[in-house]
Amino acid sequence: MSTTPAQPVTRPGGRTARTRAAVRDATLAELAAHGHRGLTVEGVAERSGVHKTTVYRRWGGVDGLIVDALDLAADDDWQPADTGTFAGDCRALADAVRRSFADRTEGAASTAIVAAAFQSTRAADALRKFYADRHQRSEVVVDRAVARGELPAETDAAAIVRAVVAPLYHRLFVTREPIDERVTEHAAAAAVAAALAGVFAQT
Amino acid sequence: MSTTPAQPVTRPGGRTARTRAAVRDATLAELAAHGHRGLTVEGVAERSGVHKTTVYRRWGGVDGLIVDALDLAADDDWQPADTGTFAGDCRALADAVRRSFADRTEGAASTAIVAAAFQSTRAADALRKFYADRHQRSEVVVDRAVARGELPAETDAAAIVRAVVAPLYHRLFVTREPIDERVTEHAAAAAVAAALAGVFAQT
Numbered sequence: 001m002s003t004t005p006a007q008p009v010t011r012p013g014g015r016t017a018r019t020r021a022a023v024r025d026a027t028l029a030e031l032a033a034h035g036h037r038g039l040t041v042e043g044v045a046e047r048s049g050v051h052k053t054t055v056y057r058r059w060g061g062v063d064g065l066i067v068d069a070l071d072l073a074a075d076d077d078w079q080p081a082d083t084g085t086f087a088g089d090c091r092a093l094a095d096a097v098r099r100s101f102a103d104r105t106e107g108a109a110s111t112a113i114v115a116a117a118f119q120s121t122r123a124a125d126a127l128r129k130f131y132a133d134r135h136q137r138s139e140v141v142v143d144r145a146v147a148r149g150e151l152p153a154e155t156d157a158a159a160i161v162r163a164v165v166a167p168l169y170h171r172l173f174v175t176r177e178p179i180d181e182r183v184t185e186h187a188a189a190a191a192v193a194a195a196l197a198g199v200f201a202q203t
Numbered sequence: 204m205s206t207t208p209a210q211p212v213t214r215p216g217g218r219t220a221r222t223r224a225a226v227r228d229a230t231l232a233e234l235a236a237h238g239h240r241g242l243t244v245e246g247v248a249e250r251s252g253v254h255k256t257t258v259y260r261r262w263g264g265v266d267g268l269i270v271d272a273l274d275l276a277a278d279d280d281w282q283p284a285d286t287g288t289f290a291g292d293c294r295a296l297a298d299a300v301r302r303s304f305a306d307r308t309e310g311a312a313s314t315a316i317v318a319a320a321f322q323s324t325r326a327a328d329a330l331r332k333f334y335a336d337r338h339q340r341s342e343v344v345v346d347r348a349v350a351r352g353e354l355p356a357e358t359d360a361a362a363i364v365r366a367v368v369a370p371l372y373h374r375l376f377v378t379r380e381p382i383d384e385r386v387t388e389h390a391a392a393a394a395v396a397a398a399l400a401g402v403f404a405q406t
Contacts, residue, residue, distance in 0.1 A: 035320070035322075037322065074280035111321070112243060113250075114321075114323070115318070115321035116238070117379060118317075118318035118321065118376075119318070124379050127377075127378075127379060128379040128380065131377065131378040131379075131380075132378070132380075135378070156389075159386075159389050162370060162373060162378070163370060163376070163389075163390075163393055165367060165373070166369040166370040166372070166373035166374075168260060169366060169369070169372070169373045169376075169377045170368070170372045170373055171369075173317070173320075173321075173372075173376055173377065174330075174334065174372045174376065175330075175331060175334040175338070176320060176327050176330060176331040177334075177335075183362075184364050185346040186366075186402065186403065187366075188298055189397070189402045190366055190394065190397035190402045190403070191397075192394065193397040193400035193401075193402045194393035194394075194396040194397050194400075195391070196366075196400070197399070198396075199389065199393045199396045199399075200393070
């Protein structure tokens with residue numbers, strides 16, 4: 001389970017759903033292997049076993065393949081880990097991001113999707129939707145902390161879940177510095193401390 | 204003055220330095236106008252008035268142009284604002300990033316450079332160095348807070364300055380959400396609260 005775009009998910013469904021999943025898996029594998037610029041309909045067709053003309057007809061092209069891979073993620077059952085404490089949950093959220101990008105294949109595919117969003121408005125829109133969904137699901141971490149009385153009810157959960165993971169993405173894609181467990185721990189602990197200090201309180 | 208890659212700086216110097224600055228300014232202007240994929244030696248030559256063969260000979264190609272634009276930034280005199288308080292300084296740091304990207308030309312050029320780093324190892328290395336330098340200069344904000352007794356001496360200044368700006372970059376380039384003054388304020392306030400809570404204390 002992952003907070004990042006490139007985690008293949010097994011889905012039930014008929015032939016259409018299986019084809020869609022196969023094309024999505026092939027898209028992620030091609031992105032991991034060749035990057036955003038190396039993604040081709042031909043490569044996805046060959047890897048998925050779905051005929052090239054079918055891929056063109058149903059997905060249009062590489063942008064459509066990326067968009068559909070992101071859209072499909074909305075159907076998965078990803079939920080943040082429930083560790084029993086707010087600090088533990090935030091740490092688990094940050095750690096999920098760190099581990100996703102440490103995974104060679106998943107990290108490369110997710111990175112390629114983030115890169116694609118710089119070049120394609122459609123990919124950017126799909127990525128925005130993907131993360132909006134992931135972050136909304138992550139807000140349960142804050143909801144549980146509120147229910148336990150760790151945080152006041154009027155807390156900006158959206159800001160907190162973004163604060164937890166932002167330092168990791170900043171290093172990955174802007175400063176291009178390595179991320180390790182210390183960075184992950186700092187990121188989570190800083191968000192927790194800020195939340196407890198009332199920075200994210202809504203009035 | 205800016206914390207972002209694309210801020211042209213007037214430099215003294217002889218003919219070589221003026222040529223280099225003209226090529227850098229043209230590179231940033233072309234990046235702002237056409238993006239990373241639209242950057243060409245021809246475009247930079249035409250805009251800068253420097254002959255195409257000179258640009259090829261001295262910069263090699265588009266990667267060399269981006270790298271040199273980032274390298275030149277190391278020579279400027281950028282320093283973070285000194286507002287008199289740790290909270291004010293952090294807010295000013297975050298606000299400088301927000302304003303840089305809100306500026307149409309500077310924001311577009313900086314975004315194109317961040318995009319280039321996904322495609323070019325040389326651009327990624329230069330971007331890493333650029334931000335390492337900017338963040339090192341930003342650490343004076345923490346040094347001043349330590350000198351005023353706002354923070355303990357053994358504080359991880361590098362982590363704090365990154366914590367201040369990370370939420371902005373995360374929204375700009377990953378979640379692709381808008382950034383406004385409230386986001387900026389949250390980012391700075393969260394980093395300050397975490398620092399005061401001892402999250403960045405080094406033992």
